[in-house]
Amino acid sequence: AQKITQTQPGMFVQEKEAVTLDCTYDTSDPSYGLFWYKQPSSGEMIFLIYQGSYDQQNATEGRYSLNFQKARKSANLVISASQLGDSAMYFCAMREGEERETSGSRLTFGEGTQLTVNP
Amino acid sequence: DTGVSQDPRHKITKRGQNVTFRCDPISEHNRLYWYRQTLGQGPEFLTYFQNEAQLEKSRLLSDRFSAERPKGSFSTLEIQRTEQGDSAMYLCASSWGTEYSPLHFGNGTRLTVT
Numbered sequence: 001a002q003k004i005t006q007t008q009p010g011m012f013v014q015e016k017e018a019v020t021l022d023c024t025y026d027t028s029d030p031s032y033g034l035f036w037y038k039q040p041s042s043g044e045m046i047f048l049i050y051q052g053s054y055d056q057q058n059a060t061e062g063r064y065s066l067n068f069q070k071a072r073k074s075a076n077l078v079i080s081a082s083q084l085g086d087s088a089m090y091f092c093a094m095r096e097g098e099e100r101e102t103s104g105s106r107l108t109f110g111e112g113t114q115l116t117v118n119p
Numbered sequence: 120d121t122g123v124s125q126d127p128r129h130k131i132t133k134r135g136q137n138v139t140f141r142c143d144p145i146s147e148h149n150r151l152y153w154y155r156q157t158l159g160q161g162p163e164f165l166t167y168f169q170n171e172a173q174l175e176k177s178r179l180l181s182d183r184f185s186a187e188r189p190k191g192s193f194s195t196l197e198i199q200r201t202e203q204g205d206s207a208m209y210l211c212a213s214s215w216g217t218e219y220s221p222l223h224f225g226n227g228t229r230l231t232v233t
Contacts, residue, residue: 043226047224091161111160
């Protein structure tokens with residue numbers, strides 16, 4: 001079974017509108033962390049936002065927020081007020097278990113969603 | 120903080136040749152990771168270092184792959200006897216060991232094996 005599933009290969013949004021990128025995950029470990037990364041065409045993976053499994057509130061970072069539905073095992077990324085520079089590939093990733101010295105923060109990534117922001 | 124630096128950015132090699140990539144992590148980060156990303160896929164974990172110790176390796180890391188981090192700072196990833204299936208983007212990332220420690224990635228090295 002896929003650990004991380006991103007069902008939207010591509011998404012389109014008009015500039016200044018909000019967009020939601022879907023992510024569902026699969027783990028039996030009660031402790032885990034969820035991450036979203038942005039990968040522009042230049043190739044660098046840029047960290048956007050983090051949600052811990054025990055966090056009571058949804059994470060927010062500027063225009064990014066994470067809609068964490070623990071019972072549904074979903075961690076959707078919401079980008080508000082889209083900008084042309086938001087056009088990129090977006091990856092959801094999970095760290096299973098607590099971060100340990102022996103395993104660090106080993107991440108499992110989804111296949112990504114290509115977001116295109118139209119002017 | 121100059122970010123994670125990888126060299127070279129691109130490498131084209133012929134099948135059977137050896138290649139070596141270098142990664143310079145963020146200076147205060149004690150953890151270093153190598154990932155591989157093929158076209159249209161998310162990155163896949165290859166190996167992890169805590170300081171100079173290589174603590175975890177993926178099954179993806181065949182005998183032809185070796186990684187080192189001799190002084191706990193920069194790291195090298197060597198691929199011996201390259202195969203066409205090794206063509207991919209090789210990403211290096213570093214982090215500081217805490218419960219909440221996002222990985223900071225470099226721009227990657229794109230390997231093409233002809």
